[in-house]
Amino acid sequence: MSLEDILKGVEARTHQEIENLNRYYESKKSEILEKHKHSVSSIQSSYSHQTEESARTLELSVLSSAQMEALKIVRTRQEELLEDFLDRAEEVISGYRKSQRYAALLSRLVKIAREALGNDCIISVAREDKDKLPAGVKATESDDDGVQKYGGIIASSSDGSLELNLSLKEIFSGIREKLISSILERLEE
Structure with a gap:
């Protein structure tokens, strides 16, 4: 077997391994994107429902100062939840370097x-x-x-x-x- 044949064999194996890695990356990327879409959809649904409830309450009656304060608390909590979600996402990103992918x-x-x-x-x-x-x-x-x-x-x-x-x-x-x-x-x- 000549050196050229060996090099061609190595090159072919390398190309195949790269293709396998690309396929693996694409499948994992699709999986991550699907999880991301599901998470975003779940958050959007939750927040949409909460917002609709708040809007109905505002339309049905004049809010007392206690109700206004409660609305502020809900909005603050929504912001906290959003920040918490984004912080956890950042932790995942910062730890990605350690993953096999x-x-x-x-x-x-x-x-x-x-x-x-x-x-x-x-x-x-x-x-x-x-x-x-x-x-x-x-x-x-x-x-x-x-x-x-x-x-x-x-x-x-x-x-x-x-x-x-x-x-x-x-x-x-x-x-x-x-x-x-x-x-x-x-x-x-």
């Missing part, structure tokens, strides 16, 4: 960065994440707080003109804003 996520983020910025883009990660990158990916150490604390990557075009922040903190921040907006919109209905 994190390396597959890094691989997917590198693929996204390369598709967006080209194969010669510069990948930056936290020092402890360098060994979790796919084979052959060279990376620099990132000093970004979001990458250091939560994980993910920051990619720059080879000429430095474009930057793509794929840190888990930045991804979560986008999700968090949409979630807050959606919940607050439901509360106002």
Whole structure:
């Protein structure tokens, strides 16, 4: 068996393993998104019901000061529940780096960065994440707080003109804003 045959075999196995990881990541991503949708739907339903009850009460009678205070308490509690949910979601995100799926996520983020910025883009990660990158990916150490604390990557075009922040903190921040907006919109209905 020639060296070329061995290298082709290794390359084929590597490609197959990457495909398996991508399929696994996609199935887990779908699973997480489904859980996320279910959680959001449950929260929206709960808050919608509470808001409808409050609206009916306001329409049926003039609220006394005690009733107004009770309404304030409910709204404060709703805000506390929302913050508690978001804090727990942030804990999950911050712990994701320790999961077995994190390396597959890094691989997917590198693929996204390369598709967006080209194969010669510069990948930056936290020092402890360098060994979790796919084979052959060279990376620099990132000093970004979001990458250091939560994980993910920051990619720059080879000429430095474009930057793509794929840190888990930045991804979560986008999700968090949409979630807050959606919940607050439901509360106002």
